[in-house]
Amino acid sequence: MSERRLFRRRALWVAGNWKMNGTRAETQTFFDALKTSFPKSDLPAALHTAIFVSPLSIDRALTVRGDLPVEIGLQNVHFETKGAFTGEISGPMALEAGIKLALVGHSERRQYFGETDATAKRRTESLLAQGFTVIHCIGETKTERLENQTETVLARQIDDGLPTEYSDRLIIAYEPVWAIGTGLTATPEQAEEAHAFIRTRLATRYNRDAAEKLPILYGGSVTPDVFPALLALPNVDGGLVGGASLKAESFRQLIQQGLEVTRSP
C-alpha cells in the first residue's frame, strides 16, 4: 500500500450517483446531516467529492450544501446545446444553473434509454468542449463477463465511446453492470484487473502520459465495508457510489476513507 501511495499521481474521487432519488426535501435533509458530521478541515485538493442529483434538486443542493466542498453534478446532459429534444437538458442550461460536472454513459442510460458508445462519445466531447468535467462510465454485463468478453467490451467502449482527444477534465468510471445495485461488489482482484486493462487501453487510445493521469473510479455496490480495500489498489482512483451515497452517514464514511488515503504519507 505504501508503495502505491508514494506513486499516487492522480486525484481521488468520492462521487455519489443518486439516480432517480432525492426530492428537494430529501436533498435538504441529506446536506443538513452531512454538514454536522463532515470532516472539519478543508479537503485536500487531491480529493474530490460530488453528488449527482436530479435536475429539480440542483437549486436546493447548491443552497443547502453551503460551503461544503461537495460538487453537484447532473446524471445526463444532451450533446446538442439547444433544439427540438423534448425532455432533455442542455449544457448551457446546466451551466446557467451552476453545474459543470456530468455523468455520461451510465449503464442504466445504455440499458433503458438507448445510450450507445456513439452517443456517449458525442455527449462527452460536447460537454468537455463546453467546459464540463465528465465522468464517463463503462463496464461489462454479467453475460459478457461469463463469456470472457470483459476486455473486448471495455476495449470497444474505450475505442468507440471515449472522446478522440484526451482532456484533463475526463474521468473514467468502471462499473461492471452485474455489480450495480446487486450487493455483488467486484473483488479487489477483479477490479484491479479491469482497471489495469483500461489504463493500458487508454495508453493506446491517447498516450502513456495521459493514461497515467486519467482517474479511473470503480462503481458497483461500493459501501464503507469494501471501499478501503478498493482504494488500496494501484489503479483505482475512487468510487462512483449509488445506494451508499443516499445516506449522509455512509457517504461521510466514504469521504473519510478517501481522506485517510490522500493524507497517508
Ligand code: PGA
Ligand atoms: P450502486 O450503484 O452503488 O448502488 O451499485 C452504482 C452506480 O450505478 O453508479
